[in-house]
Amino acid sequence: xxxxxxxxxxxxxxxGITLVSALLIIAIVIIMLTVIIIGGKDxxxxxxxxxxxxDGMTKGGIFPAIYGTALLVIIMSIAAVPFGTITAIYLTEYxxxxxxxxxxxxxxxxxxxxxxxxxxxxxGLGFFIKFVGAHIDGAFFGGELKWGQPNLLxxxxxxxxxxxxxxxxxxxxxxxxxxxxxxxxxxALGATKWQTIRKVVIPGSISGIMTGTILAVSRGAGxxxxxxxxxxxxxxATLPGLGDQFMVLGYHIYVLTTQSANxxxxxxxxxxxxxxxxxxxxxxxxxxxxxxxxxxxxxxN
Amino acid sequence: MASEKIIxxxxxxxxxxxxxxxxxxxxxxxxxxxxAFKEFGLFxxxxxxxxxxxxxxxxxxxxxxxxxxxxxxxxxxxxxxPLAFSTSLFIAEYYRKxxxxxxxxxLVDLLAGVPSIVYGLWGFYTxxxxxxxxxxxxxxYGIFTSGLILAIMIIPYATSISNEIISMVPTELKxxxxxxxxxxxxxIFNVILPNARSGLxxxxxxxxxxxxxxxxxxxxxxxxxxxxxTGLFSPGNTMASVIANQxxxxxxxxxxxxxxxxxxLFAVTAAVNAIGKVIIRKYA
Numbered sequence: 053x054x055x056x057x058x059x060x061x062x063x064x065x066x067x068g069i070t071l072v073s074a075l076l077i078i079a080i081v082i083i084m085l086t087v088i089i090i091g092g093k094d095x096x097x098x099x100x101x102x103x104x105x106x107d108g109m110t111k112g113g114i115f116p117a118i119y120g121t122a123l124l125v126i127i128m129s130i131a132a133v134p135f136g137t138i139t140a141i142y143l144t145e146y147x148x149x150x151x152x153x154x155x156x157x158x159x160x161x162x163x164x165x166x167x168x169x170x171x172x173x174x175x176g177l178g179f180f181i182k183f184v185g186a187h188i189d190g191a192f193f194g195g196e197l198k199w200g201q202p203n204l205l206x207x208x209x210x211x212x213x214x215x216x217x218x219x220x221x222x223x224x225x226x227x228x229x230x231x232x233x234x235x236x237x238x239x240a241l242g243a244t245k246w247q248t249i250r251k252v253v254i255p256g257s258i259s260g261i262m263t264g265t266i267l268a269v270s271r272g273a274g275x276x277x278x279x280x281x282x283x284x285x286x287x288x289a290t291l292p293g294l295g296d297q298f299m300v301l302g303y304h305i306y307v308l309t310t311q312s313a314n315x316x317x318x319x320x321x322x323x324x325x326x327x328x329x330x331x332x333x334x335x336x337x338x339x340x341x342x343x344x345x346x347x348x349x350x351x352x353n
Numbered sequence: 354m355a356s357e358k359i360i361x362x363x364x365x366x367x368x369x370x371x372x373x374x375x376x377x378x379x380x381x382x383x384x385x386x387x388x389a390f391k392e393f394g395l396f397x398x399x400x401x402x403x404x405x406x407x408x409x410x411x412x413x414x415x416x417x418x419x420x421x422x423x424x425x426x427x428x429x430x431x432x433x434x435p436l437a438f439s440t441s442l443f444i445a446e447y448y449r450k451x452x453x454x455x456x457x458x459x460l461v462d463l464l465a466g467v468p469s470i471v472y473g474l475w476g477f478y479t480x481x482x483x484x485x486x487x488x489x490x491x492x493x494y495g496i497f498t499s500g501l502i503l504a505i506m507i508i509p510y511a512t513s514i515s516n517e518i519i520s521m522v523p524t525e526l527k528x529x530x531x532x533x534x535x536x537x538x539x540x541i542f543n544v545i546l547p548n549a550r551s552g553l554x555x556x557x558x559x560x561x562x563x564x565x566x567x568x569x570x571x572x573x574x575x576x577x578x579x580x581x582x583t584g585l586f587s588p589g590n591t592m593a594s595v596i597a598n599q600x601x602x603x604x605x606x607x608x609x610x611x612x613x614x615x616x617x618l619f620a621v622t623a624a625v626n627a628i629g630k631v632i633i634r635k636y637a
Contacts, residue, residue, distance in 0.1 A: 276568075
């Protein structure tokens, strides 16, 4: 009797501990959101989103940073999504599970997925800027420095390398939810393999491709480390083109917090920018979660 | 059927580009790191504590940064483990399949999507002043502050992997134990834990891999002192944050040394993740 009572107490204590940890995590989230929202809410206005910084970054808006972030993720997606989708299609539809090439590609994708983002920055500078860019300058601009320096294009391509594994993994997951019977039926009707993929497999996994894209965009919008040396800039008076440096939300937060001369004066802008970035990633991730939930549901049906 | 074959080869060719990117990355890192390794020797570089950019006396070593990275990441793991593990017991065992568990695991997933820089800003304005207030370190920068924020950052990964592993323990086993009169606690300790142990170990190793490479938040909080940390609240520097801080204006031997540090970081994270994956594949 006494023994089982003791056991009971212990059991209740352990359940209590799990409850406390769950609450602690919720508390951390709430504190973090509260601090950021309270710090930034007075900034959030249409004007903040649509105007340029003024008075040495202490006033005005963050429009160039929003514009830069948008261009960055668009160019990144144009590079990463088709390419990631093709690789996923090759891996699931064509390559034999145990062939050397499929195994090697999978190994490369897995490893790329865990490489720290700062390493992509190193690579982007070394490869895109110092190698590709410098050669373009040498070949077409007579050695004049044009593409051999940090800019929007190189930063976007660096970011696309980082997000490529995200796309591949999501698309592969979606391709696997298309039932084998559908493929077999299409082939039995005389369709070729490529026709089957184009008309049956890809339409059936379009939501997976979208999830992958959204996740990649959300990741790309928030990462700072890969673009530190490949194109992000502190302040620009004009909107960037492909060959220019650019402002971006995450980097804006970083420089204002750590490198501006008057940190206190830019405080509201730091928090305001963080609010915008957080809102953006939340919306993107939430839609990815919903989409993925729908895919999983379809899979179990 | 010629066109079918062409398409297949096209797809194959563009998939192979991934391999080329991977090889290109490895090659350019190794090539960039060679001057530093040549100058200081492989082990000389890894185990030297010098970081002296004065011209003529240039000497670079990776040990302070390796130490900073390892200590902050392990600290993060130690803080994260009890929290993530008991939360996943909550989600995957005690309140399994209830609304609150689904909500909590969605929240945790969303937390995983918060950019590093946001954690950095929050740590900078909330945790750092708190540490300073408590009098542990002057301005609140240091190993502990970074480790704490890293722990919060890896909680989502650790929790969702633990959730998956714990919910994979066969229901039959648990039911058998209950039918023998075991209490829930006994089921957790005698059925779930032994079955999930290796999966959990692997999960936390993967979370460690995340912590090792985190850059922005740590850079904002660690204090950027190129020394081997002397205590829990001492400032330091990690491999990722020294690159973030100094790569922009580096050249010559310093540039090569920073790339060499990047190569070390690359190797360490790849190895840690490979170990985690092997354990998962072997036991889970």
